[in-house]
Amino acid sequence: MYQSVIFLAWALSVSALDNGLMLTPPMGWLAWERYRCDIDCENDPKNCISEKLFMDMADRLSEDGWKELGYVYVNIDDCWSSMQRDKDGRLQADPKRFPGGIKKLANYLHERDLKLGIYGDMGTHTCGGYPGTTLDKIELDAQTFADWEVDMFKFDGCYSNSTEQEKGYPLMSKALNATGRPIGYSCSWPAYQGGLPPKVNYTQLGEICNLWRNYGDIEDSWDSVIAIVDWFFENQEVLIPAAGPGRWNDPDMLIIGDFGLSLEQSRSQMALWAIMAAPLFMSNDLRTLSSSARAILQNKMIISINQDPLGIQGQRIVKEKSGIQIFWRPLSKNTSALLFFSRRSDMPYRYKTSLSKLNYTTGSYKVTDVYTYETTVLKDSSEFVVSVNPSGVVMWYVSAPAKLNSRLYFRGGHVQDFANEDNNNDIPYLL
């Protein structure tokens, strides 16, 4: 069953945008969810949309162990520009908030081995009311971004209709390529067209964009995360084949480290985004991030799952009435990720299953809990119990069939020797 999904994904993965970029999901930082259109630098100088904010975040990505993990993009969103184009019709940064201009900011990032992303909007205005990019301005704006040495461009879609979008999004792709500068291209187009065929053509999107927003904006709440997750997995048959190296579905930013998620929920967002092969753009305050949020965002095993070179988006394989849902993502080297997620709101739930029930083939598997680093060897037929916290996850990295070593079973963290593995009362208890 999974093999067929893999082959289907490969069969459809022939045509990604030909700029050679983002062969794994892009990672970095994006201003919008946390900082919105805060332009009040007089009263809120630390948080307003200004070159200072992006330089601050660049310093943190560079000095606090982020860029080594892959978080290299620092992305501007809406409200960066002046309300007027310049005398030559080009976009220009707000002179008060970006006194050095965008090119200087790009240099600041490049000196630190980071990349700069910028934002525009297909239409008469951006969503925040700043100058938009109408069809006649597409080439000029693409060239402006290339001149500024920008590395990524998010093209939003407020104030344009579907006919204009149908022309504009491909045109911008061509225009960016024509500049000769490799610029990662993020398209909001499908989100404006409901995210589903026939209005959305994912084959075409894979040919013109590196990533695309399929669904509404994330907000700083668990309800928002859940709405996104539900939509993505309810439509997984459409979305999984669309994704692959160089072309990614984008469920929007990570809000870990902000105000609305509990520790469990933060772990859940990170794990679910890894299963989805989603771009990992944090939108938070890296200057004041808690150590627990940092530990989640810097979890190497989850990042390596997210960044798996096969780039196959994972799927939901079980949806229990109890509220337990199970997700699976095939990874390179015959490994996989397995995620147990609880939608309950009462207490930790003890879920009993076996790898063979989850369609793993006969054999023994090495299983590593990505949050605790506990390792176990499980036979496909062995029943086990995972205890999943309310709104929390248990995520496993499952590696290729290995020889069974019965001394490696765990029960509540203690190594035990299971003399009689057929004894049903002695099922290994994981986490």
Place this chain on the structure above:
Amino acid sequence: MYQSVIFLAWALSVSALDNGLMLTPPMGWLAWERYRCDIDCENDPKNCISEKLFMDMADRLSEDGWKELGYVYVNIDDCWSSMQRDKDGRLQADPKRFPGGIKKLANYLHERDLKLGIYGDMGTHTCGGYPGTTLDKIELDAQTFADWEVDMFKFDGCYSNSTEQEKGYPLMSKALNATGRPIGYSCSWPAYQGGLPPKVNYTQLGEICNLWRNYGDIEDSWDSVIAIVDWFFENQEVLIPAAGPGRWNDPDMLIIGDFGLSLEQSRSQMALWAIMAAPLFMSNDLRTLSSSARAILQNKMIISINQDPLGIQGQRIVKEKSGIQIFWRPLSKNTSALLFFSRRSDMPYRYKTSLSKLNYTTGSYKVTDVYTYETTVLKDSSEFVVSVNPSGVVMWYVSAPAKLNSRLYFRGGHVQDFANEDNNNDIPYLL
């Protein structure tokens, strides 16, 4: 406006249950939300409903600084009893899970200056299917609890109808009083009748119960907290006069330290429960509580607001379209609590107002942020800005008019001297 609310509350406060108990809202720990009906001691020995669980929590309350703050009740909820009454028709604890029996557990608590609460259900069965207390069993069960030296009793209402409840709840009140042992009496009656007049008679409840559940059970989620808060404040005109020393509305347990609330949301629940003069029953694992959850639950200033001897339940005084809501609770010695709450899910919101706009009379007030302990002096007419995080609060303890000391104004935490207080650009910035 507030004066009239105070007098109304006093006028209605003549008749509380005459057992002299709970003159301030009771505080302690209650098993239900976190441990439910987990009776699987074989597979989940640390968390199952057993004497061990309650002794563990008693140890923690006693040794970790809780009881000194007022958290003295350790309350059993459903699923503690045997499925059968004993040969004399009396309730009995499950012999496997409570081998020492309830009286021995009560002794264990009393030795530590703690109190024991127990649970029963008006009706044929408890909600969990254990033996209920039908009308004919009320006196026997009350006497059993007194014999066991229990200190509090929660009377749930599954499997009884409104006619039976109308008889049973007052009858249990009399029966508990008749034992001669002071037993705090928690009535779930109003929650089964929709919580509002004419079905619910709050005057009568104040005469027979020390506290009562008005609304549905809390769950481990922010949505659940919000549903409760909205219901309580939408019906504040009915609920505020019902509360007072010895008789409390009960919005249900604190879920701080569990899995569903962020740090901001945890601070919000604690603050809102203090405004509501709500019983503070934690339902969490005190053995593994994080230091951040502990700091919130052990916040002395918020506890003293919750425990104010006047016992006047607070009210919502502002509900802005922006999502900012403001709550106010009058306290003894001419002081008050003021709470700014953000229902937004984007970013910190800068809310501008003045104490006079919030109906404070002319004068200068000393204002202390209960979470940061920052203190400021504010004239009623001075405009100020509070920055409220998404799903978070800013809570102030406001003390009696004090002499203005202009050097105590804060802006971003730095003491400033406001030479010209009429300069609108120089409004004090709190928190």
